[in-house]
Amino acid sequence: MQLYWWPKTRSLRALWMLEEVGEPYERVPVNLQQGGQKDPAFLAVNPMGKLPALADGEAKLAESAAICAYAADKFPEAGLAPAIGDPxxxxxxxxxxxxxxxxxxxxxxxxxxxxxxxxxxxxxxxxxxxxxxxxxxxxxxxxxxxxxxxxxxxxxxxxxxxxxxxxxxxxxxxxxxxxxxxxxxxxxxxxxxxxxxxx
Ligand SMILES: N[C@@H](CCC(=O)N[C@@H](CS)C(=O)NCC(=O)O)C(=O)O
CATH class of the missing domain: 1.20.1050.10 (Glutathione S-transferase Yfyf (Class Pi); Chain A, domain 2)
Known part of the structure; x- marks a missing residue:
């Protein structure tokens, strides 16, 4: 997994989540001060040009809550989401x-x-x-x-x-x-x- 992030931003939520999950991931800095969010390669991951964003093989997504839900569901052994069917x-x-x-x-x-x-x-x-x-x-x-x-x-x-x-x-x-x-x-x-x- 690659986490697109930049310090002192909402990226902290995804960073915390991936640290809770405990699976390997790589941090890819996107320099917001230098317009890194407008780079076409980054826009292919998040057309909104906002952080955080996550790439996991073919899966590409953004929105902090979606990243948290994705990681919780992908790694159920981390116990970070009730299973489907659990009230x-x-x-x-x-x-x-x-x-x-x-x-x-x-x-x-x-x-x-x-x-x-x-x-x-x-x-x-x-x-x-x-x-x-x-x-x-x-x-x-x-x-x-x-x-x-x-x-x-x-x-x-x-x-x-x-x-x-x-x-x-x-x-x-x-x-x-x-x-x-x-x-x-x-x-x-x-x-x-x-x-x-x-x-
Ligand atoms: N709805 C998004 C909001 C993300 C967001 O607004 N990120 C800001 C940093 S805190 C950003 O990337 N801004 C860069 C820009 O808009 O150019 C989420 O919850 O992840």
Whole structure:
């Protein structure tokens, strides 16, 4: 597998996921400052010209949540997704999709300060997204109770970004405890070290 990445970007989510999986992969730097994302060879992997992206033989894909789902399904022995047919699969998919469908636009709304009627905004509102998430994380330790999954990689990295990097999410006790659980995972520590070391 080749992971197209660049430090200090959303690539961290895929990096963390591949470190959780523990299978060999190669990091291919795509220099966003020098327009590497517009290179035709990279656009063949992700026509959106965005990171992260993954190539695995003939399989080429982007979108962090899709990369997490792909890696979890390809390596079931890593135990990062409930199997098809397992009732927990429903909530797993719910939270995996919640990250790009609700958290990302809620962040964008907070940054850009735009208003939309809650009934037509797919994420409702920033407050609704984080109230629902707080409720989901209160029991802990993970979104699926005792079972860590790829959904935690997506939501955990978003909350980490929101609280510690962007500082736009209030570190409510349930969020703080959850992010601390995430930070205690050796795979996230390895991903953060790779990210900090740069290319
Ligand atoms: N929906 C994508 C978003 C990826 C994204 O926006 N990546 C940014 C870096 S954080 C990027 O590659 N920007 C380069 C560009 O748009 O030119 C995902 O979740 O993976």
């Amino acid at each position: 927990q699969r429903g909530r797993y998919l719910h939270w995996l999709f919640f990250a790009p469908a609700c958290i990302e636009p809620a962040f964008a709304q907070k940054f850009a300060k735009f208003e939309m009627p809650e009934t037509s905004a797919g994420w409702g509102s920033y407050d609704r997204v984080f109230a629902v998430l707080e409720q989901a994380l209160t029991a802990g330790p993970w979104l699926l109770g005792e079972n860590f999954s790829a959904a935690d990689v997506m939501i955990g990295s978003d909350l980490w970004f929101g609280i510690e990097v962007f500082k736009i999410v209030e570190a409510k006790p349930a969020f703080r405890a959850y992010v601390d659980h995430c930070l205690a995972r050796p795979a996230l520590q390895r991903a953060l070290a790779i990210d900090a070391a740069g290319v």
